Amino acid sequence: MMGFKLGGLGKNISVYWLFATCLCVWFLFLHSLPVIAERRMYHDIPLATHLAGAYTVYLSCLINTLMTPSTKYGKWHSTVGKVGMVSGFASFGLGFYCTWLSGADVDPGFQVGITIGGIAQVASQVIGWRAIKRYKLR
Numbered sequence: 001m002m003g004f005k006l007g008g009l010g011k012n013i014s015v016y017w018l019f020a021t022c023l024c025v026w027f028l029f030l031h032s033l034p035v036i037a038e039r040r041m042y043h044d045i046p047l048a049t050h051l052a053g054a055y056t057v058y059l060s061c062l063i064n065t066l067m068t069p070s071t072k073y074g075k076w077h078s079t080v081g082k083v084g085m086v087s088g089f090a091s092f093g094l095g096f097y098c099t100w101l102s103g104a105d106v107d108p109g110f111q112v113g114i115t116i117g118g119i120a121q122v123a124s125q126v127i128g129w130r131a132i133k134r135y136k137l138r
C-alpha cells in the first residue's frame with residue numbers, strides 16, 4: 001500500500017491497521033481518560049491497576065501488529081508481546097476482582113458483559129500464545 005520503507009513497517013500499514021489505530025487512540029485517550037479523571041477512578045488502586053494493564057495490553061497489540069518479526073524492529077516484537085501477555089492476564093484478574101468481588105456497586109448487566117469480554121480477551125491470548133509456540137521459527 002505505501003511505498004516508503006520505515007524499516008519494513010510500511011508493509012504492515014493498511015486501512016485496517018489505520019482504522020484500528022484510530023479507534024485505539026480515540027478510545028484510550030480521547031474517550032476514556034476524561035471519564036477516568038471525572039470519576040476519579042485513579043483513587044481506586046485495584047481499578048487503576050486494572051486500567052493500566054488494559055491500556056498496556058491494548059497498546060502492546062497495536063505495536064506488535066506493526067512491528068512484526070519480519071521488520072527491522074522485529075526484535076522488539078517478542079519483548080512487547082511478553083509485556084502484553086502478562087498485562088492482559090493481570091488486567092483480567094484485577095478486572096474480575098473489581099467487577100465481582102470488591103463489593104463495588106456495579107450494574108449486573110455490565111458485570112456480565114464486561115466479564116464475557118474479558119474471557120474472550122484471555123481466550124484470544126491463550127490461542128495466540130499456543131499458535132506462537134506451535135509455529136515459531138527456530
